[in-house]
Each structure stands twice: as structure tokens, then as C-alpha cells.
Amino acid sequence: MPHPRTGLSRIITYLVLILLPLVIVTVYNLPPPDLFAYNLGRGFALLALTIMVLQVVLAARLKWVEAPFGLNLTFPFHRRMGVFAAALLLTHPFLMVLGGGGWKLLLGDNTWYIWVGRIALLTLLINVALSVWRIPLGLSFEKWRLGHNISGPVILVLGFVHSWYASVDFTLGLMQALWVALLVVAVGLYCHHRFYTPSRLRRRPYQVVDVRQEAPNVWTLKFAPPPGQARFDFLPGQFQFVTLLRRRGLPEEEHHFTISSSPAETGFHTSTIKASGDFTATIGQTRPGDLAVIQAPFGRFSYILHPEARDLVFIAGGIGITPFMSNLRHMRDVQADRRVLLLFANKTEGDIVFREELASMEAAGARPELQVFHVLSRPGETWTGERGHLDREMVQRLCGDRVQSSMFFLCCPPPMTESLRQILRDLGVPDSRISFEYFSL
Numbered sequence: 001m002p003h004p005r006t007g008l009s010r011i012i013t014y015l016v017l018i019l020l021p022l023v024i025v026t027v028y029n030l031p032p033p034d035l036f037a038y039n040l041g042r043g044f045a046l047l048a049l050t051i052m053v054l055q056v057v058l059a060a061r062l063k064w065v066e067a068p069f070g071l072n073l074t075f076p077f078h079r080r081m082g083v084f085a086a087a088l089l090l091t092h093p094f095l096m097v098l099g100g101g102g103w104k105l106l107l108g109d110n111t112w113y114i115w116v117g118r119i120a121l122l123t124l125l126i127n128v129a130l131s132v133w134r135i136p137l138g139l140s141f142e143k144w145r146l147g148h149n150i151s152g153p154v155i156l157v158l159g160f161v162h163s164w165y166a167s168v169d170f171t172l173g174l175m176q177a178l179w180v181a182l183l184v185v186a187v188g189l190y191c192h193h194r195f196y197t198p199s200r201l202r203r204r205p206y207q208v209v210d211v212r213q214e215a216p217n218v219w220t221l222k223f224a225p226p227p228g229q230a231r232f233d234f235l236p237g238q239f240q241f242v243t244l245l246r247r248r249g250l251p252e253e254e255h256h257f258t259i260s261s262s263p264a265e266t267g268f269h270t271s272t273i274k275a276s277g278d279f280t281a282t283i284g285q286t287r288p289g290d291l292a293v294i295q296a297p298f299g300r301f302s303y304i305l306h307p308e309a310r311d312l313v314f315i316a317g318g319i320g321i322t323p324f325m326s327n328l329r330h331m332r333d334v335q336a337d338r339r340v341l342l343l344f345a346n347k348t349e350g351d352i353v354f355r356e357e358l359a360s361m362e363a364a365g366a367r368p369e370l371q372v373f374h375v376l377s378r379p380g381e382t383w384t385g386e387r388g389h390l391d392r393e394m395v396q397r398l399c400g401d402r403v404q405s406s407m408f409f410l411c412c413p414p415p416m417t418e419s420l421r422q423i424l425r426d427l428g429v430p431d432s433r434i435s436f437e438y439f440s441l
């Protein structure tokens with residue numbers, strides 16, 4: 001478990017790296033030193049390009065980067081920094097113009113490396129616009145990802161070429177060395193992430209050994225490691241990237257799925273998947289014997305990372321139960337001395353997965369000490385449990401005095417998660433006692 005200081009050291013490293021080129025050019029005081037807007041424009045471009053290199057680092061799923069924060073934080077941060085870098089680069093030519101470069105820089109300069117800069121900027125703006133407005137624009141995730149993965153390195157290389165030839169900063173040997181080093185790191189990491197790792201994992205695929213239907217549209221896939229290889233180690237509640245190699249005309253796409261089994265069960269692991277879109281609609285057509293490329297584990301949605309919290313409140317919406325099953329199964333396997341309240345929201349009774357297993361875990365005297373409340377938004381007439389939505393009144397009533405001390409874990413559809421976070425804050429629960437997992441990154 002990474003210490004909080006580890007996360008701080010990553011943040012400091014990030015800040016030092018993005019500011020390093022600016023510090024170097026400031027120390028060496030390269031000309032023209034007296035044109036504020038011009039130098040600001042130069043600085044914006046240097047900062048933006050360094051951020052773009054680190055975008056590759058953030059997206060490369062490096063354990064060193066991901067472990068202290070989780071991809072839940074690093075991917076949105078990557079998105080925000082992409083928008084920030086685009087804003088800096090968009091401002092960059094205008095500041096150069098205002099600082100004495102003249103309007104010809106924008107319109108009349110036909111030097112090849114100025115055109116390279118214009119193309120890089122335009123590609124970046126399109127890339128950012130498609131990332132921010134992908135869903136309203138009706139662009140599928142797979143097409144967006146393909147475009148993003150191709151255009152990212154193109155923008156980076158064009159940006160480097162432009163800056164190398166257009167900027168006075170690269171008359172300095174130290175800046176040339178730094179730029180080459182950054183480019184090598186970015187290209188190296190990109191190739192490692194996009195080509196080396198997938199081909200290595202593909203050579204030793206896992207195998208689907210069981211497919212079990214849990215509900216009308218939910219299946220559990222059981223994976224076994226390649227012969228002679230031990231299953232990877234993981235914390236309860238972590239997730240994996242899975243590419244199913246099923247052939248039979250079925251799609252071969254990489255998707256994230258939580259590991260729903262306990263790490264204490266050796267030799268296999270499972271994911272429980274709901275048909276909720278194009279790809280997952282085919283999940284029930286998976287057969288024992290199908291192969292699966294697996295990259296894992298990732299994430300921090302684990303009770304293990306909160307050893308101080310004996311009282312836990314788990315709030316699950318629909319298929320958001322999967323990380324809780326892994327956590328609860330692990331607590332059962334290691335007989336963890338924890339007290340858990342599970343609020344499990346579904347639409348109908350038929351949507352409740354793992355109902356019997358949860359009921360058996362509730363047995364008196366068992367560890368963990370579990371209490372489950374099912375909440376249905378569209379219950380049948382015979383339903384005697386909770387009805388409606390998990391609003392403030394219901395959360396307060398079901399949690400009682402656990403609100404004061406429990407660690408809360410939320411895994412629900414994003415609007416429900418946001419509403420629950422606000423309810424918990426209103427009830428006085430600090431953010432440090434709320435952990436949440438989004439099923440979309």
C-alpha cells in the first residue's frame with residue numbers, strides 16, 4: 001500500500017518536470033529578454049509541450065504513477081491537463097504576435113516550421129474537442145480511442161519539431177539535450193504501452209474456464225492463468241483490462257472490469273459483467289476455452305487500504321456491486337474483524353445479483369459482521385424491503401450512528417454517486433471518509 005507521502009512525491013516530481021524548461025530558459029536569460037508578452041508566449045509553449053510529454057506518462061498505466069492515486073484520478077487529470085495544454089498553445093501565437101512577432105506570424109509566415117506548428121495546434125484542438133464532446137458528437141469510444149492514440153504522438157512530434165526550429169530556446173545545448181531526452185521518454189513509453197505490453201500479454205493469454213449467468217443480463221466469467229504461470233496478485237476491489245479473443249465474429253476490444261472474486265482464492269479470478277452496451281451485449285456469448293488478454297491489477301477501491309476503519313458502509317448501484325463482492329469475499333476468506341453495512345440499490349428484484357451469497361454472509365456470528373439492505377426503485381407489489389431511491393432520509397435512517405465514524409465506499413452510476421457524496425457531506429462525513437469508484441473513466 002503506497003504511503004500518502006508517495007503520492008506527494010509524484011506530484012512534486014510532476015511539478016518540477018513541467019517547470020524545468022521554464023527554469024532553464026529563465027536562468028540562461030535568452031534573448032529577447034525585455035518583451036513580456038513574447039516571452040510569456042514562449043513560456044506557454046514550453047510548458048504546454050512538457051505537459052504533453054507527461055500526458056504520455058499519465059496514460060501509460062504505469063504502476064509507479066497509478067498506485068498512489070488510482071486510474072480514477074489519473075485519467076481525469078490527464079484529460080484536464082490536455083485541455084490546459086491546448087489553452088496554453090492556443091494563446092501562444094497570439095502572445096508572440098502581441099509581443100512583437102507581428103501579425104505575419106499568424107497569417108503571412110510561410111516558413112515550413114511555422115506550418116508544422118499550425119498543423120500541430122489544429123490537430124490538438126480537434127483532439128481535445130473530440131475528447132470533451134465525444135458523446136454529444138455521437139462518436140463511439142473505440143473510434144475516439146483509435147484517433148486519440150494516433151494523433152497524440154503526431155502532435156507531440158510536430159510540436160517538438162516546430163519548437164526546435166522556431167524557438168531561440170533551442171540554441172542552448174542544455175535545452176536541446178532536455179528536449180531530446182523528453183522526446184525519447186515519450187516515444188519509448190508510448191511504444192511500451194501501445195505495442196510491447198499488449199504483444200507480451202497476448203503471447204501468454206488467460207483462459208475463460210467458466211461462464212455463469214447471474215441474472216437475465218449479467219454473467220460471471222472465470223479466468224485461469226496460462227499453464228505454468230501463477231495468477232497475478234491483486235487487492236480486493238481492484239479492476240483489470242480485458243480483451244476477449246473469442247473469434248466467431250465477436251468484437252475484440254479492451255474493456256475495464258472489476259475483479260469480483262477474492263484474491264485469497266488462488267488459481268483463478270472472476271469478473272461479473274452486465275450487458276449495458278455494444279460490447280457487453282455479447283458477453284453472454286463467451287464460451288469456456290475462449291482466451292483473454294489481461295492487464296491487471298489497477299485501482300484503489302479496497303478496504304485493505306483502510307486498515308484503521310473497522311466500520312464500513314458499502315453503497316452499490318446495480319452492477320456496482322462487483323468490487324464489493326470482491327471485498328466481502330476477501331473479508332470472509334480471511335475472517336476480517338470488520339462491521340459492514342451494505343446498501344444495495346437496484347430497479348427490480350430480478351436485477352439483484354449475488355442475493356443468496358450476500359444473505360449467507362449475513363449469518364449471525366460470521367465474519368465480517370454484515371448487514372444488507374436492498375433498495376428497489378421499481379419493486380413488485382410483494383416486496384417488503386426498502387422502496388424508492390437512496391435519498392438523504394433513507395441514508396440517514398439506514399446508516400444511523402454509523403455516519404459518525406464509518407468509512408464509506410460508493411460504486412453507483414455517476415449521477416447517483418455525485419448525489420450520495422453530497423448527501424454524505426451534508427450529513428457531516430468528510431471527503432477523507434468517502435471512497436468512490438466510477439465505472440467510466
Ligand SMILES: Cc1cc2nc3c(=O)[nH]c(=O)nc-3n(C[C@H](O)[C@H](O)[C@H](O)COP(=O)(O)OP(=O)(O)OC[C@H]3O[C@@H](n4cnc5c(N)ncnc54)[C@H](O)[C@@H]3O)c2cc1C
Nearest residue numbers: 141254255256257258272273274277278279280322439440
Ligand atoms: C474501473 C471500472 C470498472 C468496471 N467494472 C465493471 C464490472 O465489474 N462490471 C461491468 O459490467 N462493468 C464494469 N465497468 C463498466 C464497463 O467497462 C463498461 O460497461 C463497458 O466498457 C461498456 O462497454 P460497451 O461497449 O458494452 O458499452 P457502450 O454503450 O458502447 O459504452 C458505454 C460507455 O462505456 C465506456 N467504454 C466503452 N468502451 C470502452 C472501452 N473499450 N474502454 C473503456 N471504456 C469504454 C465509454 O465511456 C462509453 O461511453 C467498469 C468500468 C470501469 C471504468
